[in-house]
Amino acid sequence: MESSSSGTVDFKLAMPPMKVNPCEDVVGVPSSGNDEQDTSALFNVQLIETEAYANEFADLRSFCNLAEISFLNSLKSLDTAWKAKGGKSGASFAKTRDNRFILKEISAMEYNSFVDNIAPKYFDYIKSTNETCLAKIFGFYEVRDELRKQYVLVMENVLYGKDIEVLYDLKGKLERNLNLSDATHVRIEEEFMEDVKNEALYISQPSKETLQAAVNRDANFLKEVNIMDYSLLVGVDKTNHELVCGIIDYLVPYSALKKFEWFAKSCVMSLTCNNQEPTVLHPNAYMRRFTNFVEREFKCNHA
Numbered sequence: 001m002e003s004s005s006s007g008t009v010d011f012k013l014a015m016p017p018m019k020v021n022p023c024e025d026v027v028g029v030p031s032s033g034n035d036e037q038d039t040s041a042l043f044n045v046q047l048i049e050t051e052a053y054a055n056e057f058a059d060l061r062s063f064c065n066l067a068e069i070s071f072l073n074s075l076k077s078l079d080t081a082w083k084a085k086g087g088k089s090g091a092s093f094a095k096t097r098d099n100r101f102i103l104k105e106i107s108a109m110e111y112n113s114f115v116d117n118i119a120p121k122y123f124d125y126i127k128s129t130n131e132t133c134l135a136k137i138f139g140f141y142e143v144r145d146e147l148r149k150q151y152v153l154v155m156e157n158v159l160y161g162k163d164i165e166v167l168y169d170l171k172g173k174l175e176r177n178l179n180l181s182d183a184t185h186v187r188i189e190e191e192f193m194e195d196v197k198n199e200a201l202y203i204s205q206p207s208k209e210t211l212q213a214a215v216n217r218d219a220n221f222l223k224e225v226n227i228m229d230y231s232l233l234v235g236v237d238k239t240n241h242e243l244v245c246g247i248i249d250y251l252v253p254y255s256a257l258k259k260f261e262w263f264a265k266s267c268v269m270s271l272t273c274n275n276q277e278p279t280v281l282h283p284n285a286y287m288r289r290f291t292n293f294v295e296r297e298f299k300c301n302h303a
Contacts, residue, residue, distance in 0.1 A: 013207035014244040020065040052140040110251040111151040135246040158246030164235035168192045172293030202301035219287040228286040
């Protein structure tokens with residue numbers, strides 16, 4: 001924990017760890033008092049039909065010191081009381097009862113985006129970088145029962161082990177509409193900018209440089225695999241005086257449909273004299289907006 005010249009204590013920076021701490025790699029530790037077993041069809045390991053890039057994911061889990069027995073046991077016990085915060089897609093979410101993994105139902109488009117575009121470079125990228133903000137994906141599954149086929153990803157919970165009081169979903173776009181119920185309490189860009197000043201959410205200069213370098217590398221990687229519309233999830237852990245940061249939702253490709261959406265919204269904004277930037281952007285433009293926001297709005301206390 002570092003103190004600035006004004007006496008304000010800087011927040012420590014916490015990004016997704018590259019390796020799982022062996023002492024945390026335990027089996028069957030419940031995260032809540034809810035003993036109900038999840039028998040819903042969102043995710044049941046018995047219903048897995050295929051795992052995309054199974055060998056590569058197994059190798060990645062091993063690289064991150066994640067034991068297979070621990071991983072599989074986590075997936076067998078879901079916290080049915082947990083409700084995901086944020087998002088406007090209406091996708092189903094679940095969390096393992098040990099708090100370590102988030103499961104999300106994704107569309108066929110997102111599944112194909114990962115399999116065809118991201119995966120060929122993803123594994124090498126994660127293993128070749130010393131620091132990343134990407135919330136690591138540890139499994140991609142096709143799950144089928146009598147009624148339907150689902151695509152489910154399993155990613156690390158970047159908030160694992162943290163005491164989060166405030167949560168932000170940041171894309172770098174100002175005047176953004178977020179379709180969230182008031183009960184979720186997820187804040188967005190303008191609120192983050194205000195809270196940085198009012199709540200003194202400052203980080204040290206070395207932490208700022210570490211964060212910016214990681215975000216720049218990650219955003220450039222996502223640009224190379226034609227991805228946009230990702231978010232920087234930021235949690236404020238006041239108990240440990242940390243800002244917890246992780247990039248999530250990085251599966252949306254800049255497809256022909258997205259190009260049409262960009263064109264249509266741009267035309268509407270032009271006709272209505274609305275100077276707002278469209279939500280949908282080419283990956284190059286999205287990367288610039290995203291990285292510029294981090295550089296501009298994550299502050300060091302130089303007072």
